[in-house]
Amino acid sequence: MRFDVISLFPDMFSVVRDLGVTGRAYKQQLWSLGLWNPRDFTHDIHRTVDDRPYGGGPGMVMMAEPLEQAVDAARASRSDAEPAPVVLMSPTGKRYDQGVAQQLADSTGAILICGRYEGVDQRFIDRCVTHELSLGDYVLSGGEIAALAIIDSVVRLLPGALNDADSALQDSFNATLTGLLDSPHYTRPDTYQGLAVPPELMSGHHVNIAQWRRRQSLALTARRRPDLIVAARRDGLLSKADEAFLKSLDASVIQP
Structure with missing residues (x-):
């Protein structure tokens, strides 16, 4: 080991x-x-x-x-x-x-x-x-x-x-952003091993950047921690735009 x-x-x-x-x-x-x-x-x-x-x-x-x-x-x-x-x-x-x-x-x-x-x-x-x-x-x-x-x-x-x-x-357990997960991060260089920074983050357009990050956060949370989506919805933390984006995700994307 x-x-x-x-x-x-x-x-x-x-x-x-x-x-x-x-x-x-x-x-x-x-x-x-x-x-x-x-x-x-x-x-x-x-x-x-x-x-x-x-x-x-x-x-x-x-x-x-x-x-x-x-x-x-x-x-x-x-x-x-x-x-x-x-x-x-x-x-x-x-x-x-x-x-x-x-x-x-x-x-x-x-x-x-x-x-x-x-x-x-x-x-x-x-x-x-x-x-x-x-x-x-x-x-x-x-x-x-x-x-x-x-x-x-x-x-x-x-x-x-x-x-x-x-x-x-x-032993015990022997033989488990408005409550959502963060979006991905990128830094220099612009292109690393053929992988480029998403263009939204390079745009300098703050509204587009904020929207990209929010959608990435929603998609990642839906895929990995759907219980956090449920909690955020219960607490009224999801906007109409959030809900519309979640509905647009393919079912395979949001499987836990």
């Missing part, structure tokens, strides 16, 4: 490597840890990993290239017969639960991506990320705490990690 972590703050992971149940399991070589800082894959004097978002708005967005090169390095260092899943810690991801923890414990591990700032360039997600996971309906300053929680919850399920082999069987 191996976890590779892509993070701007790799020192945070000394907690699971050195302390507690996970630290003991690490010393017993039940699992291993690779740490990769995206700044080590930059090519400018400032080691830049973020830039302003296209279309305007607050915060910064993590750039695609340093993240992808870090993932490539992590993949090259692993000896898995099958490619390891690349998992982004994201509020738009599938809700993490004990069932997912058990699936990971039964596997050879994963590459965990810890985002920061306002988000991650969507083109990196499209090209490299195979899964997105969320701890719940709240926002953290970065993905590190979520990744630490995942590593801890998985490692303790490994045979030999706990003093009492039956202890994990008694």
Whole structure:
């Protein structure tokens, strides 16, 4: 079992490597840890990993290239017969639960991506990320705490990690924008690996940008968290334009 972590703050992971149940399991070589800082894959004097978002708005967005090169390095260092899943810690991801923890414990591990700032360039997600996971309906300053929680919850399920082999069987859950999900983010360059920034975000037309983002948010939420659509509708947070757009979506788009 191996976890590779892509993070701007790799020192945070000394907690699971050195302390507690996970630290003991690490010393017993039940699992291993690779740490990769995206700044080590930059090519400018400032080691830049973020830039302003296209279309305007607050915060910064993590750039695609340093993240992808870090993932490539992590993949090259692993000896898995099958490619390891690349998992982004994201509020738009599938809700993490004990069932997912058990699936990971039964596997050879994963590459965990810890985002920061306002988000991650969507083109990196499209090209490299195979899964997105969320701890719940709240926002953290970065993905590190979520990744630490995942590593801890998985490692303790490994045979030999706990003093009492039956202890994990008694754990809980053993054997789940007006309340909507955010829209995708993009930053420089304009075109990355043949993928262009959506033209709406390049238009400079604030009304069109706002409409594009709202529709992306509605479509993503309908597809991944339809319960949030139900809650927003119940609370009167959806406009007539929102409802008309949701009705226009193909049924296959909004399957949970």
